[in-house]
Amino acid sequence: MDSRPSFPLGGYPRASDPGNRLAVHAGWATTSGMSTTPRGAQRVLTDRKLTAAQKYRRMVVGEVGAAAFLWYELCTSLLSSWPGAVGYWLRARFYPTLFRRCGRRVIFGRNLTIRHPHRISLGHRVVLNDGVLLDAKGTTGDGILIGDDVFIGWCSVVTTTDGTLELGPGCNIGAWCRIGTYGHTRIGAKALLAAYVYIVGADHEATRTDIPIVDQPSVSRGGVEIGEGTWIGTKATVLDGTRVGAHAIIGAHALVTEPIPDYAVAVGIPAKVIKFRRPASAPAPEAPPRSSGASANPLE
Numbered sequence: 001m002d003s004r005p006s007f008p009l010g011g012y013p014r015a016s017d018p019g020n021r022l023a024v025h026a027g028w029a030t031t032s033g034m035s036t037t038p039r040g041a042q043r044v045l046t047d048r049k050l051t052a053a054q055k056y057r058r059m060v061v062g063e064v065g066a067a068a069f070l071w072y073e074l075c076t077s078l079l080s081s082w083p084g085a086v087g088y089w090l091r092a093r094f095y096p097t098l099f100r101r102c103g104r105r106v107i108f109g110r111n112l113t114i115r116h117p118h119r120i121s122l123g124h125r126v127v128l129n130d131g132v133l134l135d136a137k138g139t140t141g142d143g144i145l146i147g148d149d150v151f152i153g154w155c156s157v158v159t160t161t162d163g164t165l166e167l168g169p170g171c172n173i174g175a176w177c178r179i180g181t182y183g184h185t186r187i188g189a190k191a192l193l194a195a196y197v198y199i200v201g202a203d204h205e206a207t208r209t210d211i212p213i214v215d216q217p218s219v220s221r222g223g224v225e226i227g228e229g230t231w232i233g234t235k236a237t238v239l240d241g242t243r244v245g246a247h248a249i250i251g252a253h254a255l256v257t258e259p260i261p262d263y264a265v266a267v268g269i270p271a272k273v274i275k276f277r278r279p280a281s282a283p284a285p286e287a288p289p290r291s292s293g294a295s296a297n298p299l300e
Helices: 041-045 052-060 066-079 083-099
Strands: 022-025 029-032 111-116 120-121 133-135 143-146 157-160 164-167 177-179 184-187 198-199 218-220 264-267 272-276
Touching: 022 157, 029 052, 041 052, 066 083, 143 264, 157 164, 164 177, 177 184, 184 198
Parallel strands: 111 133, 120 143, 133 157, 143 164, 157 177, 164 184, 177 198
Antiparallel strands: 022 029, 022 218, 264 272
């Protein structure tokens, strides 16, 4: 996998920062204006001006040549559900040719859904368990970047639209997780996500009341940052524009709406810090204000 500079922790723009909102229009990103028509997959699939073949290429394969399109169809149609050791061997032999980059000894499970593979990079020894979906639709951003030794559990969804989604080396994504982004979302090295975790690197615009929310554009407030070595408990949700620090723990069913410091343990809805795994990580108490003129010692 190609080496890329890591995005610094806390470097994402926040919802309170001016000018950081990104409106996403029909698979292409703009930084100004709002649309009053539905966008994304629903817009493409219900567009009467597009043929079925055009919809399929736009949503599944992307803008690739005829040879690449036919090769994708051949590999996924014949090998996706092939059972047993022979199926694993065949997918390991032929699936790497579909991707932008693919490392050695990658394990491809059965019934994978791979969309826009030319925008997906896989490191060495990646494990994609049965039923995993990787979707990197769009034309901007770096798509999906998966580091070495990453494990993605059964039926998990990793998706980005015109964005960049990084899974750091050695991170472990449990079964039935969903990680999606329109911005730049990064899961740090050795992070552990339990089953059913939801990482939301996007949001719905809801400022107008004269039209339904579904007809307003999706927006991004910069994506999500999960620090290295962090553990996210089962069914927890991390919202767009937030950062969870390194080596933190997020309790089961928690809803993360604000930044969580390094080594913090946070639980609840919304998630609140209840303690720190390392005492030095706790915020220092504020020093009392000094009095001017008179001595602070009452005995003097």
